[in-house]
Structures are given as structure tokens and as C-alpha cells.
Amino acid sequence: MKPVLALTKGRLERQFIAFLQERGYDVQPLIDKGRKLQVETSEFFAVFAKGVDVATYVEHGIADLGIIGADILLENEPDVFDLLPLPFGKCRFAIAGEPLTHYSQRKQRIATKYPNITTKYFREKGKSIDIVKLEGSVELAPLLGLADDIVDIVETGNTLEENGLIVKEEMFDLSARCIANRNSLKLKKAMLYPLIESFKVEEAVI
Incomplete structure (x- = not known):
């Protein structure tokens, strides 16, 4: 056996x-x-x-x-x-988006494949957000105006860079x-x- x-x-x-x-x-x-x-x-x-x-x-x-x-x-x-x-x-969770994002008075909108991780992370920081759940390339969301930022796994950062996005906040390592x-x-x-x-x-x- x-x-x-x-x-x-x-x-x-x-x-x-x-x-x-x-x-x-x-x-x-x-x-x-x-x-x-x-x-x-x-x-x-x-x-x-x-x-x-x-x-x-x-x-x-x-x-x-x-x-x-x-x-x-x-x-x-x-x-x-x-x-x-x-x-x-080895990789890390991060908040990413366009460099010059201007947040309005409404709640920040975050696109992610990981709604539970994202909700918990922002809640622990005392922030209320709106989640947009996506299954595919979340990098599109801020580019097309669906979300302000994204939460995703980042390994090399190449995909973010090639799409004009930057890491705004490191969350934690994996x-x-x-x-x-x-x-x-x-x-x-x-x-x-x-x-x-x-x-x-x-x-x-x-």
C-alpha cells in the first residue's frame, strides 16, 4: 500500500x-x-x-x-x-492598478478572482469595498473602467507592467x-x- x-x-x-x-x-x-x-x-x-x-x-x-x-x-x-x-x-498577493487612479466618493471597487481573501484583507484595515468577481484576466478591469484596482497574485510583475499597471500595495507572500x-x-x-x-x-x- x-x-x-x-x-x-x-x-x-x-x-x-x-x-x-x-x-x-x-x-x-x-x-x-x-x-x-x-x-x-x-x-x-x-x-x-x-x-x-x-x-x-x-x-x-x-x-x-x-x-x-x-x-x-x-x-x-x-x-x-x-x-x-x-x-x-513563491509569489505574493498585491493590490494593483493604473498609476494615477483618482477615487471618487463612492466605495473603492476591486476586481479579483479572490473575493474572500480581498474582503477579509480590506475589512481588517477598516475599509469597505465593492467586489467585482472575475475568473479571467483581472488586469483588464481597471483598463476598461470596470474597477478601480485589482487584487491578484503577482509573481514577476511582467503582466502588470505590460498592461500599464503598477503594484500599489504588497499584501502578503505565498x-x-x-x-x-x-x-x-x-x-x-x-x-x-x-x-x-x-x-x-x-x-x-x-
């Missing part, structure tokens, strides 16, 4: 494979998977899904462990155990996280512990 590990497809998947390789794991089955969504390695079974779905699979016990971005934990608050930060997937199913941690502790221990890195972002 092996642990089941759910991985976020795409950038985090590639970074996690490199992370495993540095720790001496045989990652060739993960590299050679093609379009397969389930892969067995010598140490674990891996399943590949979108980040939000990774959290769901872990929450329901389909996967014992999961690798996701901290944004998913903060925005969706799945019922999982947040085990530890990982030293990749990294990838390793999460666990609560029951798995209790019932499969001996099986999961070596894998979890191998993921621990002192310099990971919290």
Missing part, C-alpha cells in the same frame, strides 16, 4: 517534480506520464488535478496528501490539515503548501511520515 498524492497540474507540478528530484526520488514516471492523470511511482501514487480539485480530493480522503498553492487554502478554506510550506510556487487528509494523518501516520519528513525545508516561505 502506498500514499496517494494529489498534484496541482501545470507550473506547481513541474516545480514539485524538480523538488522531488533534488531529494533523490525517481521522478521519471511523473515526467513520462503523457496525458495520464494517475501515475504510480516507487514511493506513491500520484493523481493530477486543478488546484481547487486537489483540495477537494484530499478533503474527501481520495488523496492522503496534496500539493497546492496557499491561495486555495486562504480563499476556499477546505477542511484539510495544512502541513507545511514548500520552497517553490508559497506552495503540502496538505493532508485529517483521517489519513491519524490512520496512515507510519506510511505518510517518511514522505512528509522528506518535504521539510527550513527556508520555505510561510
Whole structure:
């Protein structure tokens, strides 16, 4: 019997494979998977899904462990155990917009994919805002007059710069996280512990 590990497809998947390789794991089955969504390695079974779905699979016990971005934990608050930060997937939440935005007397309007994170952040600062929930490129919102500013994840800042936007306020840093199913941690502790221990890195972002 092996642990089941759910991985976020795409950038985090590639970074996690490199992370495993540095720790001496045989990652060739993960590299050679093609379009397969389930892969067995010598140490674990891996399943590949979108980040939000990774959290769901872990929450329901389909996967014992999961690798996701901290944004998913903060925005969706799945019922999982947040085990530890990982030293990749580093980025930050920020408020961004056009350089010369003039706010009117009405409430500031913020476009974002993360309404819960955004609302909580501004509430803690004593500010009331209007949220415009978007799923795609939020950078368009201030350019087209839909919102005053945006709240989004910023990694390099290149997309903002290319669209004439600037970071107005840094909110907080993020990294990838390793999460666990609560029951798995209790019932499969001996099986999961070596894998979890191998993921621990002192310099990971919290």
C-alpha cells in the first residue's frame, strides 16, 4: 500500500517534480506520464488535478496528501490539515492598478478572482469595498473602467507592467503548501511520515 498524492497540474507540478528530484526520488514516471492523470511511482501514487480539485480530493480522503498553492487554502478554506510550506510556487498577493487612479466618493471597487481573501484583507484595515468577481484576466478591469484596482497574485510583475499597471500595495507572500487528509494523518501516520519528513525545508516561505 502506498500514499496517494494529489498534484496541482501545470507550473506547481513541474516545480514539485524538480523538488522531488533534488531529494533523490525517481521522478521519471511523473515526467513520462503523457496525458495520464494517475501515475504510480516507487514511493506513491500520484493523481493530477486543478488546484481547487486537489483540495477537494484530499478533503474527501481520495488523496492522503496534496500539493497546492496557499491561495486555495486562504480563499476556499477546505477542511484539510495544512502541513507545511514548500520552497517553490513563491509569489505574493498585491493590490494593483493604473498609476494615477483618482477615487471618487463612492466605495473603492476591486476586481479579483479572490473575493474572500480581498474582503477579509480590506475589512481588517477598516475599509469597505465593492467586489467585482472575475475568473479571467483581472488586469483588464481597471483598463476598461470596470474597477478601480485589482487584487491578484503577482509573481514577476511582467503582466502588470505590460498592461500599464503598477503594484500599489504588497499584501502578503505565498508559497506552495503540502496538505493532508485529517483521517489519513491519524490512520496512515507510519506510511505518510517518511514522505512528509522528506518535504521539510527550513527556508520555505510561510
